[in-house]
Amino acid sequence: MNAPVSSPALTKNQSLVFDVLTRSDAPMSAYTILDKLRDHGFRAPLQVYRALDKLLEFGMVHRLESLNAFVACAHPESDCCAKGHGHGTVAFAICESCGHVFEFHDHAVDHRLGDWAKGKGFKPAKTTIEIRGICSSCAA
């Protein structure tokens, strides 16, 4: 199993941003994070974006492209092969009702897309998989 890219001690700003994201039960935009952190001295978007850049680099946070928002990494226990983000592509299911995000990894999908790329000579750098829909709780 590959290790994460790196995970040095977080700076103050990085910790603050990560804590806010971890406590949230839904994705947050950079500006929402900013508002949550004004009491802690945050004044400008760049303070958030710079922290997010690092957290993304460390694999501790994910960006949801279809929402322009961010979530703390939350692999389910079963995704042993994706621990630390050292391997494979992560997929997200996003409930449009409650906002909850399910993060998972699927080998078959991963390999299948990899095969397509190989067949075309396409070199993947980053793959985005996001399913928008309604979660079981909200559908009930």
Added chain:
Amino acid sequence: MNAPVSSPALTKNQSLVFDVLTRSDAPMSAYTILDKLRDHGFRAPLQVYRALDKLLEFGMVHRLESLNAFVACAHPESDCCAKGHGHGTVAFAICESCGHVFEFHDHAVDHRLGDWAKGKGFKPAKTTIEIRGICSSCAA
């Protein structure tokens, strides 16, 4: 095979936007489209966004979430099952060097994600699959 949602005759604005997208060999942002159409009387972003909304609804255009940009639909011939967008999820491979977008459909991926959703009781509404990377031409 399912038919497209609908494809009535396009209005003038819709045709203009679609033509610009069709002629382009790379995705375009709404504002880039706007600039291309100033000579045709376009003055405001809404004119573009309203046309895009309809074209998306007709399945003639796709939005690339990871780029905040749009492409004309371009199924390869082999994707017989995805013609007209009546079935399945479309995936995109986006070259970060030349900007070219490859659109394709993969049953296995589609079904695999569907199975995950079924297992979780999640009702998918729209699925985004985008591979950012380098195409074979650019890697050579």
Added chain:
DNA sequence: ATGACACACGTTATAGCATAACGCAATTGA
């Protein structure tokens, strides 16, 4: 120590993406 460098930080300004809200005109169908 001193200088060079890397890196996090703070601030201001700007760029880029998207929609709200208003009103008008043409079309359609009762």
Added chain:
DNA sequence: TCAATTGCGTTATGCTATAACGTGTGTCAT
């Protein structure tokens, strides 16, 4: 004729992200 619908144009606004500047701090080789 009279709604109801749809497309259109305009102005204003909001949300997302980065450029460019300078400051402070720690590390490390000289």
